[in-house]
Amino acid sequence: MSRTPLRIGAAVVAAAAAAVAFTPPVLAGPNACDTRVNNTHAKLLECITLDGVMEHQQALQDIADANNGTRVSGSPGYDESVEYVVERLEKAGYTPEVQEFTFQTFISLSPPVLERVSPPPAGSVSTSILSYSGSGDVTAAVTALPAPPADATPGCEASDFATFSAGNIALISRGSCTFAIKATNAYNAGASAVIIYNNAPGVINGTLGNDFTLDIPVLAVTQADGAALASTAGLTMRVQTDTFRGQATTSNVIAQTSGNTDNVVVAGAHLDSVNAGPGINDNGSGSSSLLEVAEQMAKVKPVNAVRFAWWGAEEASLVGSTYYVNSLTAEEKEQIALYLNFDMVGSPNYVFFVYDGDDSDAIGAGPGPAGSAEIEKTFEAFYSQRGIPFKGTDFSGRSDYGPFIAAGIPSGGLFTGAEGIKTAEEESIWGGTAGIAYDPCYHQACDDIDNLSSKALDVNSDAIGFAVLQYAMSTVDVNGKPGKGNFPPAQPTDKPRPSTSLQSGHADGHELEVE
Incomplete structure (x- = not known):
């Protein structure tokens, strides 16, 4: 994107439309979020809370603590993470599917x-x-x-x-x-x-x-x-x-709302950690935020079916999401309108990165499939409304959007940085510390409950809810299929281009290229 985001102003509000305004509704009582239908952005984002996300994060930390400090796929820690997600989804009213598959695993003993x-x-x-x-x-x-x-x-x-x-x-x-x-x-x-x-x-x-x-x-x-x-x-x-390499069984978790199954919105985050640690930012942050969104949308009756997914074995080269996409028939792939990916959204030394769907940064990989640029604009609109700077990041192929893009499915999502080093320019915009990694505990034992930015996690859990509900109600900007008229495409304001841009791809455990 190579653009400097603007802080909120009159032009932003004019461009965004009333349906995506953030005027909070008046709650009927302290437990209103447990009973009401969060079918507008304002209602939904009020009910998506940092406390709710952190409740899930603490549960994942507790699971890792009870299982040698890890939630790596193929281990008891991962299996218990799956059980937790399934239990919370069932309690919210979903009927989740646990999709098992085998893969080649690695564990450092x-x-x-x-x-x-x-x-x-x-x-x-x-x-x-x-x-x-x-x-x-x-x-x-x-x-x-x-x-x-x-x-x-x-x-x-x-x-x-x-x-x-x-x-x-x-x-x-x-x-x-x-x-x-x-x-x-x-x-x-x-x-x-x-x-x-x-x-x-x-x-x-x-x-x-x-x-x-x-x-x-x-x-x-x-x-x-x-x-x-x-x-x-x-x-x-x-x-x-001292290592183990061999076949193991693990799983994805998938839960779907009501709505048009010929125009499905898939929103996913990988649930597994690396062997070295509990993975509370990578990727408890994305998994917990997505779970909070799913819970708060449980009573919504969307126009388009929303398929929430928690992927296994991402750290073993995107095995879970690849298995899922490969298991779909050609017709089932055609029924997916778009894919939203949330991997590391609470990095302690964060930058608010948005996947560069139109390749306007002209860095690394090219643009995503047609419609990806519009997904990028939806996230830009969210940040613009809140006066929050953001920046583009390349589709480097290192997270679960990879198999969806390979199948020609429009994709987008959020990222707050991994082992990349924060620049002085970025420090001046987002704060934090230049000269160190966005996540200094990336793929390490210290990626625990203390390895988070509460601000980034709070903002991005709202951004996830914003985009998921937007496309649950209308994908007209992505594929021309109309939805609810009170959910027009969310458009960012025009932004001047900065002097620098960054390729900040998530170099996950599946990092093979080393340049």
Whole structure:
């Protein structure tokens, strides 16, 4: 989008129409939200509360606490998360479906170990494990491969290992090809383990992909630590990993409202965490917000059926949403009007990102399917009305909109940032701290109940409700099918273009590309 959002003013109100105004209704009593039909934006958004979202967040935290600190798909923690969502949906009056599927899972059974043995000083080096790493306990000499600018594609060609000594540990810079390609080339050259260091500040939270089956440990370190290790002559290190890779059964949860089933609005969020932590921002934030919206819309009788979905195994390369889309017939895909995705909507060092449906940023991937630009404008209208700045983010393919876009379904959604680094310009607009990640606990054990911005979560839970109800009542702007006349398309005001833009794609556990 490459546009600077305007703060609210008369032009915004004029463009938005009365149906999307935020004048709160007068409640009949303290429990009015439990009994009334929230069939206008004003009613619905009054009943979607931060307390309601945080009730779900705390439940997910409690589940993780009781299950070794994780809610990863294939684990008891995930299964209990599914049970919680199902129970809340049933209590609200839905008849949820639990859609089971099998997938290749990865679990780190114990924390990885990376130790400098010699030369002094000996000691531990901070590290993270790449998902689908093999197991092993190796102490060996380290061979550092040339990094840019000496080699623009380090470890990406077999020839990079022409002089590599079999049995050594390979130390490779990130960049230009997938982690799996680097690890495979190292394995074929006889490496006993692989250490990949970042090519930018921050930690690496990535994956080798669920088709990586080589029995070799693969760890990651920061750019600074990697550079220090690469410059150390005669380096010997210890690498230890203890992992499980195998088939597991997990599930999606799907619940649908009444309404036109030939023009379905799908709204989804992944429910699983990574192995390393409870996943309260990634993606308890999206899952809990969506559950709060579903509960508050339970009595609404929309024009178009709304299909709420909580995806499993997103962190294993979008398995749940891909399974769901692939299970649909051609006719069933045609019946889906659009898809809305909510993945990480409460990052502590947030920016309000909207997926760039029209590719006006001209960064990374192209536009979404026809209709995606209109979804983007709906979210822009919400933020504009509240005087909240927002920014575009690329459809990088790293979240559950991916299989819907591949099927030609118009898509959009919200995001508040992952491991990307906040700029000084962004700090000046949204506050927070420049020079650190939008979510400093991304894919880590500290992604817990304290790893949230209550402001971002409060705003975005309303934004989710706004868009879901808007399209539940009318998709005329997306596909020309008319709906209720008091739900005209929500249009943002014109906005000047800023001097910079950002590709801030969610580099989830399914991150394979590493440039």
